[in-house]
Amino acid sequence: MIAMFALASFAILIGGYLVAKSGEAIANQTGTGQGIVGATLVALATSLPEVSTTYSAVRFGAYSMAAANILGTNSLEIALFLPAELAYREGPIFDALQPSAAFLGTIGVIVTCLYLCGILERRDRTILGMGVDSFAVLIAYLGGLSIYWTLQ
Numbered sequence: 001m002i003a004m005f006a007l008a009s010f011a012i013l014i015g016g017y018l019v020a021k022s023g024e025a026i027a028n029q030t031g032t033g034q035g036i037v038g039a040t041l042v043a044l045a046t047s048l049p050e051v052s053t054t055y056s057a058v059r060f061g062a063y064s065m066a067a068a069n070i071l072g073t074n075s076l077e078i079a080l081f082l083p084a085e086l087a088y089r090e091g092p093i094f095d096a097l098q099p100s101a102a103f104l105g106t107i108g109v110i111v112t113c114l115y116l117c118g119i120l121e122r123r124d125r126t127i128l129g130m131g132v133d134s135f136a137v138l139i140a141y142l143g144g145l146s147i148y149w150t151l152q
Contacts, residue, residue, distance in 0.1 A: 012049055019045045033152050039104055039145065067119075074112060100151040107144035111137050 023042040027034045050073050057066035085093045118133025127135040 016046060035098055035100060035104075036149060036152050039148060071115075074108075078108075100148060103144070103148055103151060107141065107148070110140050110144070114140060 019042055023037050023045075024034065026032070026041065027037040030037075050069060054066045054069050057063070057069060081093065088096065090096065114133055114136045118131060123132055125132055130138075
C-alpha cells in the first residue's frame with residue numbers, strides 16, 4: 001500500500017508540472033492572462049486529487065478525514081509561497097505578482113472563514129440541498145471570480 005501511495009504521489013507531481021506548462025501555453029495562446037487561467041483552469045485541475053480524495057472519504061464514511069483533507073490542503077497550499085519564494089531568484093515573489101492577485105487571496109480567506117463559521121455554528125437548514133455555509137461559499141466564490149475577471 002505504501003508503494004501505491006508513493007507511485008500515485010509521483011504521478012501527481014509529474015501531472016502538476018504538465019498542468020502548469022499547459023496552463024501557461026493556454027494563457028499565452030488565448031491572451032486571457034496567467035492570473036485568470038491559474039485561478040480557474042489550473043486551480044481546478046490541481047484540485048482534482050483533493051476532490052477525489054474527499055469524495056471517496058465521504059463515501060467510506062470517513063467524514064473527519066474528508067474535512068481534514070480540505071482544511072489541511074488549504075493550509076498547506078498557502079504555505080507553498082515559501083518554496084515559490086525560494087525558487088524565485090529576482091527578489092520577493094510578491095513583487096512579481098499582479099495587484100489583483102491579492103484579491104484572489106481575499107476570496108480564499110472569505111471562503112475559509114465562511115466554512116469555519118459553518119463548523120462552529122452548525123445548523124440543519126439547507127438551501128438547494130446544501131448547508132447554508134456551502135451556499136454562501138458558492139455565492140462568494142463565483143462572485144469573487146467574476147470580480148477578479150473584471151480586474152484583469
